[in-house]
Amino acid sequence: MTLRLFETWQNQSLEGIFAECRELSEDAELPTVKRWRENGGKVLGHFQVYFPEEIAHAAGMLPLKMRGAPVEPTHSDSRFGSYLCSILKTNLELVLSNRVELDMFVTHPICDAARNLAAVWGRNYSYPCQILYLPQNANSKASAEYLRGEYDRVKNDIEALTGTQVTDEALRNSIAVYNENRSLLRKIYEIKRKQPWLLSGFEAYLLMNVGGMILREEHNEMLKAAIPLIEARPAKRQDKIRVVFEGGFCEQPPLDLIRAISQSCYIVDDDLLIGLRWILEDIPLEGDLLMNMADAYLEKSTYSPVQHDARKPKEKMLLQRIADSGAEAAIITAAKMCEPGLEDQVTYTKALDEKGIPYFVGEFEENMTSFDSMEIQLETFTENLIFS
Amino acid sequence: MTETKTDELVGRGNKEGADLFREWFDSLADAAKNGRGAAYVFVMGSMAELLHVFDFPLVLPEITSLQTAVRRVADTYLAEAEDYGYSPDICGYVKADMAVQLRGGQHPMGQIPKPSVAVMSNACNTYIKWAEIWERMYGIPLFVLDVPATRQAGGQFQPGSSDFERDRKYVEAQVRELITLCEQVSGKKFDIDRLRESLGYANDMNEGWRRVLELNKSKPSLFNAVTDGTVYLGVSNNLRGTKKGSQFFKNLVEEMEYKAAHGIGTQIVEKYRLGFVGVPCYPIFRRFSEMFTEWGGNFVHSTYLNFASGGGNLGYQYDVNRPIESLAEGYLISVREAMDNMFHQDRVVIDWVKNYELDGVVYHPIKSCRTVSTGLADGRRAMMAATDVPSLFIESDMMDKRVVSEAQMKNRADAFFEGLASRREMAKVAQT
Numbered sequence A: 001m002t003l004r005l006f007e008t009w010q011n012q013s014l015e016g017i018f019a020e021c022r023e024l025s026e027d028a029e030l031p032t033v034k035r036w037r038e039n040g041g042k043v044l045g046h047f048q049v050y051f052p053e054e055i056a057h058a059a060g061m062l063p064l065k066m067r068g069a070p071v072e073p074t075h076s077d078s079r080f081g082s083y084l085c086s087i088l089k090t091n092l093e094l095v096l097s098n099r100v101e102l103d104m105f106v107t108h109p110i111c112d113a114a115r116n117l118a119a120v121w122g123r124n125y126s127y128p129c130q131i132l133y134l135p136q137n138a139n140s141k142a143s144a145e146y147l148r149g150e151y152d153r154v155k156n157d158i159e160a161l162t163g164t165q166v167t168d169e170a171l172r173n174s175i176a177v178y179n180e181n182r183s184l185l186r187k188i189y190e191i192k193r194k195q196p197w198l199l200s201g202f203e204a205y206l207l208m209n210v211g212g213m214i215l216r217e218e219h220n221e222m223l224k225a226a227i228p229l230i231e232a233r234p235a236k237r238q239d240k241i242r243v244v245f246e247g248g249f250c251e252q253p254p255l256d257l258i259r260a261i262s263q264s265c266y267i268v269d270d271d272l273l274i275g276l277r278w279i280l281e282d283i284p285l286e287g288d289l290l291m292n293m294a295d296a297y298l299e300k301s302t303y304s305p306v307q308h309d310a311r312k313p314k315e316k317m318l319l320q321r322i323a324d325s326g327a328e329a330a331i332i333t334a335a336k337m338c339e340p341g342l343e344d345q346v347t348y349t350k351a352l353d354e355k356g357i358p359y360f361v362g363e364f365e366e367n368m369t370s371f372d373s374m375e376i377q378l379e380t381f382t383e384n385l386i387f388s
Numbered sequence B: 001m002t003e004t005k006t007d008e009l010v011g012r013g014n015k016e017g018a019d020l021f022r023e024w025f026d027s028l029a030d031a032a033k034n035g036r037g038a039a040y041v042f043v044m045g046s047m048a049e050l051l052h053v054f055d056f057p058l059v060l061p062e063i064t065s066l067q068t069a070v071r072r073v074a075d076t077y078l079a080e081a082e083d084y085g086y087s088p089d090i091c092g093y094v095k096a097d098m099a100v101q102l103r104g105g106q107h108p109m110g111q112i113p114k115p116s117v118a119v120m121s122n123a124c125n126t127y128i129k130w131a132e133i134w135e136r137m138y139g140i141p142l143f144v145l146d147v148p149a150t151r152q153a154g155g156q157f158q159p160g161s162s163d164f165e166r167d168r169k170y171v172e173a174q175v176r177e178l179i180t181l182c183e184q185v186s187g188k189k190f191d192i193d194r195l196r197e198s199l200g201y202a203n204d205m206n207e208g209w210r211r212v213l214e215l216n217k218s219k220p221s222l223f224n225a226v227t228d229g230t231v232y233l234g235v236s237n238n239l240r241g242t243k244k245g246s247q248f249f250k251n252l253v254e255e256m257e258y259k260a261a262h263g264i265g266t267q268i269v270e271k272y273r274l275g276f277v278g279v280p281c282y283p284i285f286r287r288f289s290e291m292f293t294e295w296g297g298n299f300v301h302s303t304y305l306n307f308a309s310g311g312g313n314l315g316y317q318y319d320v321n322r323p324i325e326s327l328a329e330g331y332l333i334s335v336r337e338a339m340d341n342m343f344h345q346d347r348v349v350i351d352w353v354k355n356y357e358l359d360g361v362v363y364h365p366i367k368s369c370r371t372v373s374t375g376l377a378d379g380r381r382a383m384m385a386a387t388d389v390p391s392l393f394i395e396s397d398m399m400d401k402r403v404v405s406e407a408q409m410k411n412r413a414d415a416f417f418e419g420l421a422s423r424r425e426m427a428k429v430a431q432t
């Protein structure tokens, strides 16, 4: 790795690293992507939730996780009707306003809205704008083979675009980089679960979030530098409620909301940017690599409202997440106008009612600036739990 | 002689369609009474051809839901589901059905049987979220028929290509898995000859549907794609793969060919030929249509007739000599077509402008349905860049009266027609 897209975190204290990550997270100009392009690099923008970034990485592209942005949808608003979630608009705004330039765009059939995006994007740009048909029948015996073929198709398209052959060696190297990244993120989440006083949910989020906009090797370096500093923190356990945060699998809550929740609770687990952590185990580096990736997507993966898998009923998975993280309560959110998120809010709350687990329900929008009332309600909720 | 024939044929499709619709609801009530477990399926990719082999009563919850709106009782159903916890911002069909289920199947048109299995294609993601509710409520198995759609505008994989074959193999494997599941749930052995039979009926229906839509290129057009078309569509969905469905479409083709040959149009004097993009406004179904017919505007085609028939508009013909393979291929091609009519509607409409000689296009995105509505504003922009046909864009809902503003819609429709009229005047002046 010769080119560095994000250097300012280096030689910083832990607080300094958090501050740098925050600054980058809030910068809608996506300076790391600009730097990459200035150096002649190509960019593949992929919509939430999961994309096999390893394939683009192996072709020398920068995979950019398009997870919305703090921007007003001044150009993109006219491309969409009402009653839609914000992330659709802000992602398109990033390109229409020239904040970011892509060479390829990929969306997924995660929901009714997002699956329209290949067509919307394709009407506005001449570069490849497509949908990666991740299998929606996760329980068919034919799904893995089909997905392998789908990955191969995307690989061919990327090769044609970049003129770079994705060799097995390159792909193996990329998978290894991403395996390491997922393992480091697992470590971050382990700290959150076991010693949440060492790392707040907000801080953990900042560390994770920048991963989607820099090279993953750099992200690994940063996480490797940060983890020992976190572990050496002199922080003391506080009297805070341990909660699981659910509802951040696609559109992201505003940073300040995550910060506010972190102030009153320990977020011991969550589904924020779950795509970065979708694969739960290392992908094997031997054999048919694309098949290994397909198999990992289906067989060694977590859950979200946008994937149906008979083996993973959502409510059971949430209860498991709560049990595994020793949470006492849950915060069940959904992005405004997010059909799958809003539907599973009901699924989750009914299951929590049955188990007698306390929960807080709310909706958010990535660019909401005022959530005072939500903050107050949340405080009341946590205080009630502490004193009950 | 001609007069008698006219009396016999004209309007027959609407009458027969309404009768068959009533019969279908009655058959569901019978099934409920006899405690028969139904297959819950969806209009885009219902797999009815296969499910008939196992004698499942077929419930199409989109249709039972929309009937609550047509019968003007949707608001109480929506309110019940919202009281249960569902957001005002999710698909109204899901909520109306949720209320029907909470009421133990009680529906204004009769009792709806409980499901014993649900089959949903991926044509709409909400199908899957919706079916997950039944999975939890009734502990029934769900089967997602995953049909990979067009990856990129204009890039449909064609039969014979390796990409197409890969998709086809995936769909075929799922069809075979669905057969096993149906055997388990119904306790009946799969009978390939019965599948051949229902594919044969489906072939008649597909061909009939394609022909009926094609015949509406006639001037004047023969039926209103929003009102009459929805009646025909109901039969195409409720009776897919049945003898009655086959006969209905044969009769309908006869009616439409007769009308075309004799220059018989709809009940209005057609002044403007319109395309409709989106989902009808069921809470004010008749009134909505009148906003256009009052001005002499007739809907000659609608993307709804293409996508909500599961792509039946293509007229796909199954090869009954290799039924399973052909069923898979037919679903891949047809459900993909349904999705193209939602996501890539701009291409469809641009084609109609020429082939159906449209004077205007009405876009009707709805709050409930992101599948259909997300891309309409951008599709309209592309359509307007490619043609010089005026368009109207009105948002409302197909279930929820709270977001249907009739007066405002009427004003917009009036202004649209005034624009069409003055455009026509100007064109006349330019010619003289």
Ligand code: SF4
Pocket: A048, A085, A086, A087, A088, A110, A111, A112, A113, A114, A250, A251, A306, A335, A337, A338, A339, A340, A341
């Ligand atoms: S936030 Fe929800 S509705 Fe919006 S794109 Fe993501 S999954 Fe789809």
Ligand code: SF4
Pocket: A112, B062, B091, B092, B093, B094, B124, B125, B126, B127, B368, B369, B370, B371, B372
């Ligand atoms: S979201 Fe749209 S296509 Fe899906 S069930 Fe609702 S109305 Fe039908």
